[in-house]
Amino acid sequence: MSAVRPGTGKASGKTLTGDEDFDGLDRVEPTLPGSTYYDPAWYEHELDRIFYREWLYLCHGSTMAKPRSFRTFKIGSQRILLVRGEDGQLRGFHNTCRHRGSILCKEAQGRLTGKAIRCPYHQWAYSMEGDLLATSSLAEAADFDKADFPLYPVHVQEWRGLVFVCLGDDAPDLRDSFERGSDRIEHWPVEDLVVGYTWRKVMKCNWKTFWDNFNECLHCPNIHPELCDLVPIYGRRISGQRDDPHWQDTAESGDPRFVGGLKEGAQSWTSDGVALREPFPNLTPEEIARGQSYFISAPSVFIACHVDYMRSVRLLPLGPEETEIEVEWLFLPETMERPDFDLSKVTDFAILVMQQDAEASELNQEGMRSRRFTEGVLMPEEHWLKRFQDWVRERTDQ
Ligand code: FES
Numbered sequence: 093m094s095a096v097r098p099g100t101g102k103a104s105g106k107t108l109t110g111d112e113d114f115d116g117l118d119r120v121e122p123t124l125p126g127s128t129y130y131d132p133a134w135y136e137h138e139l140d141r142i143f144y145r146e147w148l149y150l151c152h153g154s155t156m157a158k159p160r161s162f163r164t165f166k167i168g169s170q171r172i173l174l175v176r177g178e179d180g181q182l183r184g185f186h187n188t189c190r191h192r193g194s195i196l197c198k199e200a201q202g203r204l205t206g207k208a209i210r211c212p213y214h215q216w217a218y219s220m221e222g223d224l225l226a227t228s229s230l231a232e233a234a235d236f237d238k239a240d241f242p243l244y245p246v247h248v249q250e251w252r253g254l255v256f257v258c259l260g261d262d263a264p265d266l267r268d269s270f271e272r273g274s275d276r277i278e279h280w281p282v283e284d285l286v287v288g289y290t291w292r293k294v295m296k297c298n299w300k301t302f303w304d305n306f307n308e309c310l311h312c313p314n315i316h317p318e319l320c321d322l323v324p325i326y327g328r329r330i331s332g333q334r335d336d337p338h339w340q341d342t343a344e345s346g347d348p349r350f351v352g353g354l355k356e357g358a359q360s361w362t363s364d365g366v367a368l369r370e371p372f373p374n375l376t377p378e379e380i381a382r383g384q385s386y387f388i389s390a391p392s393v394f395i396a397c398h399v400d401y402m403r404s405v406r407l408l409p410l411g412p413e414e415t416e417i418e419v420e421w422l423f424l425p426e427t428m429e430r431p432d433f434d435l436s437k438v439t440d441f442a443i444l445v446m447q448q449d450a451e452a453s454e455l456n457q458e459g460m461r462s463r464r465f466t467e468g469v470l471m472p473e474e475h476w477l478k479r480f481q482d483w484v485r486e487r488t489d490q
């Protein structure tokens with residue numbers, strides 16, 4: 093991979109001296125190669141090294157709270173079945189029958205009517221623990237042993253109500269997948285929340301294209317005018333105070349354009365800025381003032397944490413240039429029972445922002461197809477993006 097060479101021309105903005113104490117990049121850094129965003133062989137390599145090894149967030153556990161609930165998911169080319177047993181335990185399997193490989197569950201979600209998972213093809217029956225209970229043959233060969241044909245299991249962990257799976261043989265420590273430096277969610281009651289609304293979209297972009305976009309705010313003023321009104325610092329194309337090389341000059345201003353937080357009078361990410369309820373009880377004053385915190389577990393999810401609700405944004409790759417986004421809005425049940433609860437106040441705003449991001453990601457994807465685009469260049473504000481791309485590099489041996 094060739095490095096981007098520094099040019100001799102003057103930068104259009106101010107030039108960094110190298111003495112600034114800030115979070116931004118102070119040297120030219122190349123992006124990942126353009127071809128890694130669409131090459132089918134590279135996509136397979138990333139599936140193998142990343143999506144088939146790391147912990148992946150699938151859904152909030154409350155979406156399958158009752159025994160015998162099931163949900164199915166597609167991760168790359170792999171289909172996964174999650175089932176909650178009579179014992180309350182969630183288990184995960186490849187959605188593949190051990191007889192001749194048919195899909196076991198066609199539906200996206202539902203509840204088993206009996207105690208068995210039955211293959212729709214020749215009707216082999218499995219327990220919710222994955223054991224083969226019965227075949228459909230008139231008789232079985234003497235050397236046929238049902239114990240030899242359980243469903244293929246995958247690792248499942250339900251951590252504070254968040255359901256993660258790992259398709260690798262040996263699962264790493266789940267907590268190691270929680271991005272260091274991402275804001276913590278220990279003060280949010282995530283296990284007590286339920287899903288009030290779900291939104292899905294299949295985007296025509298590589299999974300990294302969406303993450304790249306998530307990791308910078310250079311695009312914010314032109315792509316997200318409404319969001320920049322609510323979060324004024326985004327209007328300056330940065331997401332944190334220390335992204336500005338001269339942040340010390342305005343550190344005492346208290347102005348959200350410089351120090352972050354929501355605009356004057358706003359409490360949460362809603363269409364009018366008014367929170368749905370008083371802040372969750374355990375939040376610190378700083379967490380309340382921040383307006384939004386992000387919990388991140390690459391490569392599958394970020395959770396936007398607000399004072400009154402949370403929103404998980406989960407990404408799964410479906411193809412080199414196809415990525416599914418599924419978003420869950422999470423509320424305390426009592427919030428949704430309030431007479432003045434207005435779901436559209438929160439969903440409309442975030443859907444607008446995510447549609448804008450999806451459209452920007454699709455534009456980005458299209459342009460990277462140019463045969464001249466071997467790689468791009470990162471600007472100082474894109475330091476989170478550099479971290480994300482280094483994370484990808486480490487796992488894919490670049
Ligand atoms: S493939 Fe499932 S029973 Fe035959």
Ligand SMILES: [Fe+2]
Pocket residue numbers: 305306311312315316449
């Ligand atoms: Fe954005």
